[in-house]
Amino acid sequence: MAENTLLTCDNCKVEISPVEVNCEHCGYPIAGSEKEKAIFIGQQISNKATIAEAGKYRKRSAYVLYIVGALQLLSGALTYMQIGDIFVLLITMAIGVTFIAFGYFSSKRPLLFVALGLGLILSLYALDFVFDPASLTKGILWKIAIVGTLVYSLINSYDEQQIRKKNKSL
Ligand SMILES: [Zn+2]
Numbered sequence: 001m002a003e004n005t006l007l008t009c010d011n012c013k014v015e016i017s018p019v020e021v022n023c024e025h026c027g028y029p030i031a032g033s034e035k036e037k038a039i040f041i042g043q044q045i046s047n048k049a050t051i052a053e054a055g056k057y058r059k060r061s062a063y064v065l066y067i068v069g070a071l072q073l074l075s076g077a078l079t080y081m082q083i084g085d086i087f088v089l090l091i092t093m094a095i096g097v098t099f100i101a102f103g104y105f106s107s108k109r110p111l112l113f114v115a116l117g118l119g120l121i122l123s124l125y126a127l128d129f130v131f132d133p134a135s136l137t138k139g140i141l142w143k144i145a146i147v148g149t150l151v152y153s154l155i156n157s158y159d160e161q162q163i164r165k166k167n168k169s170l
Pocket of ligand 1: 009010011012013014023024025026027028
């Protein structure tokens with residue numbers, strides 16, 4: 001075989017030069033031992049699982065942000081009907097719409113918008129706590145579920161980003 005004949009990578013099927021030790025595209029150890037190749041494939045399966053998990057949690061955290069936003073809108077409307085304060089209504093509406101927007105944009109830039117949503121919700125919990133310390137334990141399981149989903153989604157998105165940086169074929 002001539003030195004400049006191209007081969008295809010067994011893993012990603014991209015054409016590669018036979019003088020390469022690792023595939024330029026996916027990092028597959030072309031010149032490696034069977035064991036090295038097996039380790040690479042195992043790593044790749046685990047990377048794909050991480051990416052799938054990140055996708056699942058990206059959707060879940062978007063729903064969480066939508067629901068939190070919708071509940072803000074609802075509670076704003078209810079409070080307005082009770083006390084008739086237009087200022088409270090506008091603030092609550094603005095916060096609700098912001099959560100829904102963060103949910104929408106989190107599918108495109110999860111790290112940024114899930115983090116913003118998490119920051120906003122923690123700020124609201126902190127504000128509630130300042131005005132009424134007893135409010136902290138109100139719906140505590142929901143709060144833990146909401147914060148937990150957003151945090152877990154952030155961790156997964158970060159892992160996914162790191163994997164994609166190293167391996168552009170995934
Ligand atoms: Zn490859």
